[in-house]
Amino acid sequence: MNARTPVPSAERVVARERRIARVGAVLWPSFLVAAVLDGLVFSVVDPSALHGFAQRPLDWSDRSVYTVGFFVFWAATAAACAISQWLLREPAR
Numbered sequence: 001m002n003a004r005t006p007v008p009s010a011e012r013v014v015a016r017e018r019r020i021a022r023v024g025a026v027l028w029p030s031f032l033v034a035a036v037l038d039g040l041v042f043s044v045v046d047p048s049a050l051h052g053f054a055q056r057p058l059d060w061s062d063r064s065v066y067t068v069g070f071f072v073f074w075a076a077t078a079a080a081c082a083i084s085q086w087l088l089r090e091p092a093r
Helices: 010-044 062-087
Strands: none
Touching: 010 062
8 A cells, every 4th residue: 555545534434335335235126127127028028019209110139129128127227226225314413
C-alpha cells in the first residue's frame, strides 16, 4: 500500500458493503424472475410473429427478441425490487 493512499474508515467500509449487498439483493432476484418470465412468455409467444408499432413484422432474429425481452423483464423487475428496497430503508436519524 502506498503511503499516500488513505485508509478508509471502518464506517465507510461497512457502508460500502451494505450498499453492495443492497444492489445484489435487487439484481439477483430480478435476474432470476426475468429468466422465468422470459421462458414463460416465449413459450406462448412466437418471436417471429411479433409486429412493431406500424403493424410491420419485426426484422429481428428470434435470438434478438429473446435477448431484448430478457433485458426488458430484468429492468422491470429490478425497478420493482429497487422501489421495494427504497420503501424499506431505515429513516434518517
